[in-house]
Amino acid sequence: xxxxxRTVLLDWWLQKYHNTNCSEVIRLHPKEVLESxxxxxxxxxxxxxxxxxxxxxxxxxxxxxxxxxxLLERQWPYVYLDCSPYxxxxxxxxx
Numbered sequence: 001x002x003x004x005x006r007t008v009l010l011d012w013w014l015q016k017y018h019n020t021n022c023s024e025v026i027r028l029h030p031k032e033v034l035e036s037x038x039x040x041x042x043x044x045x046x047x048x049x050x051x052x053x054x055x056x057x058x059x060x061x062x063x064x065x066x067x068x069x070x071l072l073e074r075q076w077p078y079v080y081l082d083c084s085p086y087x088x089x090x091x092x093x094x095x
Contacts, residue, residue: 002065009060009083013053017085018043044088053085 011021020043026034033039045053061079062072 001067004061004064006083009057009079012056012060013045013049013085014043016053017045017049040086043085045085047087050085050087054080057083 007022014020014022014025025039025043029039029042033042057079058072058076061067062069067075
Protein backbone atom coordinates (compact mmCIF):
# COMPACT_ATOMS: atom_id res chain seq x y z
CA UNK A 1 0.00 0.00 0.00
CA UNK A 2 1.30 3.42 -0.91
CA UNK A 3 2.24 5.71 1.98
CA UNK A 4 1.50 9.42 2.29
CA UNK A 5 4.40 11.69 3.16
CA ARG A 6 3.87 13.42 6.51
CA THR A 7 5.36 16.61 5.09
CA VAL A 8 2.51 16.92 2.57
CA LEU A 9 -0.06 16.82 5.38
CA LEU A 10 1.85 19.36 7.47
CA ASP A 11 2.60 21.65 4.54
CA TRP A 12 -1.07 21.91 3.60
CA TRP A 13 -2.13 23.67 6.80
CA LEU A 14 1.17 25.50 7.27
CA GLN A 15 0.96 26.98 3.77
CA LYS A 16 -2.74 27.72 3.80
CA TYR A 17 -2.98 29.34 7.23
CA HIS A 18 0.55 30.59 7.93
CA ASN A 19 2.12 31.08 4.50
CA THR A 20 5.08 28.83 5.33
CA ASN A 21 6.07 25.18 4.96
CA CYS A 22 8.03 22.47 6.78
CA SER A 23 11.34 23.44 5.20
CA GLU A 24 10.93 27.02 6.36
CA VAL A 25 9.87 25.95 9.86
CA ILE A 26 12.97 23.73 10.13
CA ARG A 27 15.16 26.60 8.98
CA LEU A 28 13.64 29.12 11.40
CA HIS A 29 13.53 27.14 14.64
CA PRO A 30 16.24 25.48 16.75
CA LYS A 31 16.47 21.71 16.81
CA GLU A 32 15.25 21.56 20.42
CA VAL A 33 11.98 23.27 19.52
CA LEU A 34 11.38 20.99 16.55
CA GLU A 35 12.03 17.83 18.55
CA SER A 36 9.15 18.63 20.89
CA UNK A 37 5.49 18.82 19.88
CA UNK A 38 5.41 22.39 21.16
CA UNK A 39 6.37 23.79 17.76
CA UNK A 40 2.79 23.15 16.65
CA UNK A 41 1.70 25.83 19.14
CA UNK A 42 3.71 28.39 17.19
CA UNK A 43 1.36 27.87 14.24
CA UNK A 44 -2.17 27.61 15.67
CA UNK A 45 -5.40 27.36 13.70
CA UNK A 46 -9.07 27.78 14.53
CA UNK A 47 -11.47 24.87 14.97
CA UNK A 48 -13.02 25.61 11.58
CA UNK A 49 -9.61 25.52 9.92
CA UNK A 50 -8.82 22.25 11.67
CA UNK A 51 -12.07 20.74 10.40
CA UNK A 52 -11.23 21.90 6.88
CA UNK A 53 -7.79 20.24 7.17
CA UNK A 54 -9.33 16.98 8.45
CA UNK A 55 -11.73 16.84 5.52
CA UNK A 56 -8.93 17.53 3.03
CA UNK A 57 -6.46 15.11 4.68
CA UNK A 58 -8.88 12.19 4.76
CA UNK A 59 -9.79 12.77 1.13
CA UNK A 60 -6.14 13.10 0.11
CA UNK A 61 -5.05 9.97 1.99
CA UNK A 62 -7.93 7.94 0.60
CA UNK A 63 -7.16 9.07 -2.96
CA UNK A 64 -3.38 8.54 -2.71
CA UNK A 65 -3.41 5.19 -0.91
CA UNK A 66 -6.64 3.70 -2.31
CA UNK A 67 -7.42 2.85 1.33
CA UNK A 68 -10.95 1.82 2.21
CA UNK A 69 -13.01 4.18 4.33
CA UNK A 70 -13.09 1.64 7.18
CA LEU A 71 -9.30 1.22 7.22
CA LEU A 72 -8.78 4.97 6.99
CA GLU A 73 -11.04 5.54 10.00
CA ARG A 74 -9.09 2.91 11.97
CA GLN A 75 -5.75 4.51 11.08
CA TRP A 76 -6.90 8.12 11.34
CA PRO A 77 -6.12 8.64 15.07
CA TYR A 78 -2.42 7.97 14.37
CA VAL A 79 -2.33 10.38 11.46
CA TYR A 80 -4.23 12.99 13.43
CA LEU A 81 -1.90 12.79 16.43
CA ASP A 82 1.16 13.04 14.22
CA CYS A 83 0.11 15.75 11.75
CA SER A 84 -2.85 17.79 12.95
CA PRO A 85 -2.44 21.49 13.67
CA TYR A 86 -2.72 22.97 17.14
CA UNK A 87 -6.18 24.44 17.70
CA UNK A 88 -6.14 27.72 19.56
CA UNK A 89 -8.86 28.24 22.10
CA UNK A 90 -11.11 31.29 22.01
CA UNK A 91 -9.58 32.84 25.14
CA UNK A 92 -6.09 32.61 23.61
CA UNK A 93 -7.06 35.38 21.19
CA UNK A 94 -7.35 37.83 24.09
CA UNK A 95 -3.69 37.53 25.07
